[in-house]
Amino acid sequence: MKPLVAAVGAVLCLLAAALLAQPSALPYTVVTREGRRPLAARTFNGQEMFALEDLARLFNLTVREDTAAGGLTIGAGGQTILLSTQQPLASIQGRMTSLPAAPARDGRTWFVPVDFVSRVLAPVSPTKIDLRKPSRLVLVGDIRMPRVAARVESLGAQSRVTLDVAPPTPHTVAQDNGRLVIRFEADALDAADLRANTTTDLVQNVRAGDTPQTVFVDLGPRVASFRATDQPGPAGATRIQIDLVPQTDAPAPPTAPGPPQPQPQPDAPPLLDIPPAGGLRTIVIDPGHGGDDAGAKGAQGTLEKTVTLAIARRLKASIESRLGTRVLLTRDADQTVGLDQRASLANNNKADLFISLHANASVRPAVAGAEVFYLGLEGYGEAAQRAAQAPRDALPVLGGGTRDIEIIPWELAQARYIEQSAAFAQAVEGALRERVPMSTRALQQSPFRVLVGANMPAVLVELGFLTNTHQEQQLLADDHQNALVQAIVEAIVRYRGGAGGTR
Numbered sequence: 001m002k003p004l005v006a007a008v009g010a011v012l013c014l015l016a017a018a019l020l021a022q023p024s025a026l027p028y029t030v031v032t033r034e035g036r037r038p039l040a041a042r043t044f045n046g047q048e049m050f051a052l053e054d055l056a057r058l059f060n061l062t063v064r065e066d067t068a069a070g071g072l073t074i075g076a077g078g079q080t081i082l083l084s085t086q087q088p089l090a091s092i093q094g095r096m097t098s099l100p101a102a103p104a105r106d107g108r109t110w111f112v113p114v115d116f117v118s119r120v121l122a123p124v125s126p127t128k129i130d131l132r133k134p135s136r137l138v139l140v141g142d143i144r145m146p147r148v149a150a151r152v153e154s155l156g157a158q159s160r161v162t163l164d165v166a167p168p169t170p171h172t173v174a175q176d177n178g179r180l181v182i183r184f185e186a187d188a189l190d191a192a193d194l195r196a197n198t199t200t201d202l203v204q205n206v207r208a209g210d211t212p213q214t215v216f217v218d219l220g221p222r223v224a225s226f227r228a229t230d231q232p233g234p235a236g237a238t239r240i241q242i243d244l245v246p247q248t249d250a251p252a253p254p255t256a257p258g259p260p261q262p263q264p265q266p267d268a269p270p271l272l273d274i275p276p277a278g279g280l281r282t283i284v285i286d287p288g289h290g291g292d293d294a295g296a297k298g299a300q301g302t303l304e305k306t307v308t309l310a311i312a313r314r315l316k317a318s319i320e321s322r323l324g325t326r327v328l329l330t331r332d333a334d335q336t337v338g339l340d341q342r343a344s345l346a347n348n349n350k351a352d353l354f355i356s357l358h359a360n361a362s363v364r365p366a367v368a369g370a371e372v373f374y375l376g377l378e379g380y381g382e383a384a385q386r387a388a389q390a391p392r393d394a395l396p397v398l399g400g401g402t403r404d405i406e407i408i409p410w411e412l413a414q415a416r417y418i419e420q421s422a423a424f425a426q427a428v429e430g431a432l433r434e435r436v437p438m439s440t441r442a443l444q445q446s447p448f449r450v451l452v453g454a455n456m457p458a459v460l461v462e463l464g465f466l467t468n469t470h471q472e473q474q475l476l477a478d479d480h481q482n483a484l485v486q487a488i489v490e491a492i493v494r495y496r497g498g499a500g501g502t503r
């Protein structure tokens with residue numbers, strides 16, 4: 001689906017009417033390349049919701065109500081979404097996704113939980129959609145809008161300003177009279193967490209700057225100098241650490257100037273100069289969901305985000321010890337990470353494989369078994385189809401150069417690796433089949449958003465169905481988790497030994 005910018009006027013009129021007519025939650029802001037506009041939200045039983053007709057205008061959806069079946073049929077690009085009006089469930093081309101609440105109705109208008117945007121629309125959209133609930137933002141398209149969170153602390157006579165920037169974004173730090181100016185290469189900043197927790201005599205304020213891309217740190221009169229360093233931050237963020245040193249009449253106090261910060265990569269054990277056999281240096285494992293996105297929920301309450309993280313940690317340990325390959329996780333805690341941020345982490349670390357882990361849900365409790373997906377290009381347009389067919393070096397590359405520095409349009413990144421992804425997906429499916437029950441549709445292609453931007457072979461594994469009571473137990477059990485991990489490690493070994501091993 002594509003954002004329908006032409007309909008903005010209509011949306012604005014409608015939003016204005018909605019805001020006047022009924023009590024509502026604070027609106028969200030939709031940010032596109034063309035600008036910003038409000039998107040009304042309403043609260044039903046403690047759940048924030050968007051009017052489905054507003055989303056339909058914004059994202060060019062078709063909506064048809066099937067009263068007899070108790071559902072809404074939503075067309076989004078080439079995809080069909082079935083949304084239950086009774087239960088908090090949506091089905092995307094047959095795949096079930098859970099929502100925090102069932103749709104609500106007011107008169108003729110249907111409302112859906114705001115998470116509908118991130119859980120149902122974003123995964124099928126060829127256009128990036130990034131819902132940021134804490135900041136009340138919906139980013140549509142290729143918007144560079146890093147989150148910036150600030151913290152100020154005293155370290156003896158010195159003060160330290162810490163800015164966590166996610167995703168990592170190029171920036172400069174410069175002094176301009178009584179302030180520091182941190183300028184980011186971005187369209188704007190998501191600065192909901194910018195307000196500093198405290199002030200010191202050296203740091204009087206941290207605030208948004210005079211352009212959408214800058215942050216100001218207002219300095220006290222006694223600041224003599226500053227030192228800024230970049231370090232790995234939490235969840236793939238960059239941490240900018242700025243130490244401020246006061247003027248001294250006496251000799252400088254013996255305050256530690258902070259630890260040395262040479263390493264630019266998150267969680268990275270040192271790289272060997274010679275890649276291991278088969279050329280797999282780095283593997284990124286992506287535990288699906290996290291934070292306020294719990295994913296699917298089992299009959300006995302098991303959450304997908306918990307299962308995926310537990311298995312991802314086991315898989316990381318097993319690959320590292322058995323293959324000696326560096327493994328990075330897109331999250332190593334219960335935290336929210338955007339879909340595109342997950343692929344970005346893999347791209348930024350030049351990973352050779354990307355494995356996204358999920359657990360499935362179905363309205364039919366009997367459905368069980370693992371499934372392996374790689375990217376299908378339907379809905380991603382001609383450029384992606386062409387990219388998939390063109391010889392590797394004939395592809396459009398912005399900036400040119402080798403793999404290490406090339407910049408590839410996001411939508412085309414995975415298209416170039418479809419064949420290798422298919423080979424790896426087959427290896428995973430084969431290895432899983434030897435150890436765990438498989439679904440009747442064990443190997444499939446699907447347009448998953450999380451795979452689109454990955455600039456390396458990438459697969460998504462649905463480890464099993466949480467809505468099947470027996471399988472929910474299995475997914476929590478050590479021996480079953482180990483069987484899944486062993487199968488995936490085995491698949492990596494087979495893939496590495498085959499055609500996919502050379503790049």
Ligand SMILES: [Zn+2]
Nearest residue numbers: 288295358359
């Ligand atoms: Zn999932």
